[in-house]
Amino acid sequence: MTRLYQTGQQTLTLGFVPLLDAAPLIVAQELGLFAAQGLKVSLQREASWASIRDKVAFGVLDGAQMIAPLPLASSLGLGAAAVPMTTALVLSSGGNAITLSSRLLQQLDLDPAKLPCPLASGKALQHYLLQQSQQKRSQPPLRLATVSPYSCHHYQLHYWLSTAGISARQVEVIGVAPAAMTAQLASGAIDGFCVGEPWSSLAQLSGHGSIVTSCDQLWHNWQEKVFAVSQQFADSKPQCYLALLTALLQASHWLSDIQSNSDKTAQLWHWLAQPQYLALADSGLNSTNLFNLAVAQAFFGPALNMPWRSQGAFILQQMRNLQQWQGPLNQPLLQQVYRPDLYRQVAASLGFNAPAEDWRLEGSAGINGEGSRFIDGLLFGMQQ
Secondary structure, eight states, X not given: OOOOSOOOSEEEEEEEOSSGGGHHHHHHHHTTHHHHTTEEEEEEEOSOHHHHHHXXXXXXSSEEEEETTHHHXXXXXXXXXXXXXXXXXXXXXXXXXXXXXXXXXXXXXXOGGGOSOHHHHHHHXXXXXXXXXXXXXXXXXXXXXXXXXXXXXXXXXXXXXXXXXXXXXXXXXXXXXXXXXXXXXXXXXXXXXXEETTHHHHHXXXXXXXXXXXXXXXXXXXXXXXXXXXXXXXXXXXXXXHHHHHHHHHHHHHGGXXXXXXXXXXXXXHHHTSTTTTOOXXXXXXXXXXXXXXXXXXXXXXXXXXXXXXXXXXXXXXXXXXXXXXXXXXXXXXXXXXOHHHHHHXXXXXXXXXXXXXXXXXXXXXGGGOSOEETTOOOBOOOO
């Protein structure tokens, strides 16, 4: 593995949340890809996305795996003081799912054989809520959880509800850390959640809930996790930033055949199961069922790893829809947050293809099905 950038002796700390899509960081560390680029990296496990955001903002972490909307939300000052952040690499697509508790599912007129299905499950929940309203039963609203109000999980959950004709006023949506979701579901504190793997599969394995839709069925080929740094880091250590991106894109490529390569699956499981990473040794998951149960997740592809500015604009639209932010679809801000030019530079250095455009028509499957697609057939486009 050739060292491509002159970084000097850089010692860095990168953050991650224990989810399956932390895999590119873990693989880059365990395969020595960071070291090959002259970087001495330590990985730091964090419990929540708020912790990730704040530690990157204050320089405690040099960079991190992040939910895709978080660099944008941080740059806008949503949920915390504004700190400009940037991303040049999407780490994963898919992997999120909406899970409802077994208690709630018993009350829905829903054939389990139809799951996971966004339309059938959404319609069944809408019918249940209508019945509850007509009978004027005095009970608290359904409580659903997401990992952050500024996450694709949050926007996908609301998209699913809206597609089913369910108003945000008919349910309560709260924030819960990913690793706490299954326990909260089991205790009855929440009735359902939207989270990344492996927590939906673990809830299903334990019998506490069932996956009613993968979020890839709602938003197909959508960025989920990105690698992000503060703008200050990107500006002050450009060679180091490019070296990090190189190692992570190599790791993503290593993961490209993970679902069909049993040797790689076993190796990845060995790494993920370790206590300092996902600590899955006693979870009920193993190297055999890891990707059989996991909701559709992908790590590599020319269009997948691309930080599309059009997807950033669509996320801004979701923020407006939920009244989190009322500004324009700010293209100058999108140019700061999303750096497809750096992605192309790194991809070219590794001999990988990359899209020539920064924007695309979202919702159009595109050539070879590499484009995005929405469950309701929406098309979203903007002028550059």
